[in-house]
Amino acid sequence: MAARLNPLTTLMAAAAVLVITTAAASWAVSLAVAAGAVLLAAAAGTVRRVLLAAAAIVVPFWLSLLLIHGLFFPEGRTVLASWGPARVTAEGLSFALEMGLRTAAFVLVLMVFSFSVRVPELVAALAARRVPPQVCYVLASTLLLAPLVAARLEKVRQAQESRGLVVGRGPGSRAAAIRLQMVPLVLGLVHDAGTRAQALDARGFRSAGPRTSYTEVRDSPAQAAFRIVALLLAVAAIVWRIAESLSAGSVSAGSLAALSLSALSLSGLSLPVGGPG
Numbered sequence: 001m002a003a004r005l006n007p008l009t010t011l012m013a014a015a016a017v018l019v020i021t022t023a024a025a026s027w028a029v030s031l032a033v034a035a036g037a038v039l040l041a042a043a044a045g046t047v048r049r050v051l052l053a054a055a056a057i058v059v060p061f062w063l064s065l066l067l068i069h070g071l072f073f074p075e076g077r078t079v080l081a082s083w084g085p086a087r088v089t090a091e092g093l094s095f096a097l098e099m100g101l102r103t104a105a106f107v108l109v110l111m112v113f114s115f116s117v118r119v120p121e122l123v124a125a126l127a128a129r130r131v132p133p134q135v136c137y138v139l140a141s142t143l144l145l146a147p148l149v150a151a152r153l154e155k156v157r158q159a160q161e162s163r164g165l166v167v168g169r170g171p172g173s174r175a176a177a178i179r180l181q182m183v184p185l186v187l188g189l190v191h192d193a194g195t196r197a198q199a200l201d202a203r204g205f206r207s208a209g210p211r212t213s214y215t216e217v218r219d220s221p222a223q224a225a226f227r228i229v230a231l232l233l234a235v236a237a238i239v240w241r242i243a244e245s246l247s248a249g250s251v252s253a254g255s256l257a258a259l260s261l262s263a264l265s266l267s268g269l270s271l272p273v274g275g276p277g
Contacts (some may be wrong), residue, residue: 037109
């Protein structure tokens with residue numbers, strides 16, 4: 001899937017889905033988006049990695065939602081159970097379920113995108129659009145951060161085991177091993193960051209002027225049209241949400257600014273992308 005599509009097409013699709021899901025504010029839409037993301041991951045053969053990575057983020061968030069909103073929801077009226085100041089209310093559980101499903105949909109969509117996109121092609125496509133190289137580097141580093149940390153942690157573990165570190169099966173032994181591995185892991189990542197910065201400076205990373213790329217990013221009129229349609233759908237969802245909030249008198253200036261910023265950022269992804277210059 002990612003090899004045949006321009007990376008900006010998949011990025012635009014993911015961004016539009018997230019905007020529409022936010023504007024809909026419906027647990028049914030969030031559930032449908034999450035199920036669709038799982039099906040796409042299964043079709044791409046990355047469902048196990050996507051679910052494991054998403055679970056590491058979503059499960060702690062779900063627990064915090066259940067604890068905060070399930071037990072201490074101030075707008076709750078239908079009390080199901082109570083223990084002193086803690087009250088389990090139907091409204092709190094409903095709010096926690098809606099927010100949990102929406103967060104799960106967000107995380108799953110972003111995980112499917114991150115596990116399917118080819119980072120060099122994405123950087124080349126953004127560079128062809130004259131996006132500042134600093135922005136391209138930050139985006140690429142974000143997508144490659146988890147594999148980089150996992151590879152560095154594996155090297156640290158192998159080095160410590162070769163020096164006699166024995167990791168048992170109990171949680172105490174694993175916790176002690178993690179504590180011993182964190183210091184060399186952080187120091188190694190900081191050293192890698194300094195080395196990478198020197199390499200980028202030596203290659204004229206911040207220099208102005210025309211740039212070339214060895215990576216050829218394919219595009220087609222159909223993909224350009226799809227990006228425009230996705231943009232229009234996302235903007236329509238934003239306008240509908242703002243109009244509904246204004247009619248209800250519940251929209252704030254911060255919400256208007258956030259929705260307007262979303263529309264502007266989406267518009268920057270929707271235009272056709274040519275080959276790298």
